[in-house]
Amino acid sequence: MTRTALPYSAPDLSTLSRLLERALDDHLVTHGRLPGHVEMMNLLARGAGHRNLQALQAATPTAAAAPPAAVLPDAWFDAPAIAEPVAGPSTPALTAHAKKALEHFDSAGRLERWPLKLSIQRLALWVLWTRFDARQVYSEPEVNAILKGWHLYGDHATLRRELINHRLMTRRNDCSEYRKLALEPDDEVRALLQALRAGTRRPVPRRSQRPPRELPPAARPAPAARPA
Numbered sequence: 001m002t003r004t005a006l007p008y009s010a011p012d013l014s015t016l017s018r019l020l021e022r023a024l025d026d027h028l029v030t031h032g033r034l035p036g037h038v039e040m041m042n043l044l045a046r047g048a049g050h051r052n053l054q055a056l057q058a059a060t061p062t063a064a065a066a067p068p069a070a071v072l073p074d075a076w077f078d079a080p081a082i083a084e085p086v087a088g089p090s091t092p093a094l095t096a097h098a099k100k101a102l103e104h105f106d107s108a109g110r111l112e113r114w115p116l117k118l119s120i121q122r123l124a125l126w127v128l129w130t131r132f133d134a135r136q137v138y139s140e141p142e143v144n145a146i147l148k149g150w151h152l153y154g155d156h157a158t159l160r161r162e163l164i165n166h167r168l169m170t171r172r173n174d175c176s177e178y179r180k181l182a183l184e185p186d187d188e189v190r191a192l193l194q195a196l197r198a199g200t201r202r203p204v205p206r207r208s209q210r211p212p213r214e215l216p217p218a219a220r221p222a223p224a225a226r227p228a
Contacts, residue, residue, distance in 0.1 A: 007060060008048060016047040092187040094195055098123060101192055102199075109196055111151040114158065122166060126189045127196060128159060129168040132180040143169075143178045 010016040023043055024034060035043060038053070045056040094102070101123035106112050111128065115121045131150050132138070138146075140160075147156040160178075163169040171178045185193065 006057065008044065008056075010048045019043070019047050092191045094191045095188050098188055098192040098195070101127075102195055105196060105199075106152070107199065109150070109199075111153075111159075113153055114155065121162065123189060123192050125159070125162055125166050125168055126185060127193065128163065129180065129183075130193060132169070134180045134182045136180075138178040140171075140175050140178065 020043065041053045045051075045053045048056060050056040050059060097117075097119045100117075101115065101120045104112055104115055104120065104124055105127065109127070111124055115124055128147065128150060131146055132143075143160055144156050147159045151159060164171055167181065168183065169178055169180050
């Protein structure tokens, strides 16, 4: 199949790179996967100041009058051109439940304890849902290994079962295969995921590796006198 070369230029490389970073990050959180080929072309077209790939093709002069390649509409990227590096829908505000759920995760994004309230449990499970790939089929040991890596209190079996009960994952009757369901998080979940992702970008503080400071001789306590 013959392909027509499409010239491409962006007004600012730094703005384009920030747009790509945020859009890929948001797309992965929202859709559970990275953008496809057409979605990426739409995103690059937006980074060049166009509405989508079709608008970029229409604005590019061609030597021969050839019909543009068919471009599938994409609700995520098919949006008006933007001047600032903002990708996807605006992030909703954190609800009280989302703020509470956020307190159950450490700075590395690991679940520290199982929430008592069902509403907080639901949000915590959505976070764990993002740790799986919707394109992959998992065995039960593989699911266990991932959950063990993303919680700290040693109850991966409950987490695995609740992911199924909340219909975030599905499995065969004999538990031989597990799959992540491709779902759309609601605004409350999206706000939590955005806040958690922003928080986990900060490095986990490490203890100092320096040896303890030696006290000067005058400041050292006098040795206790031995009994006679």
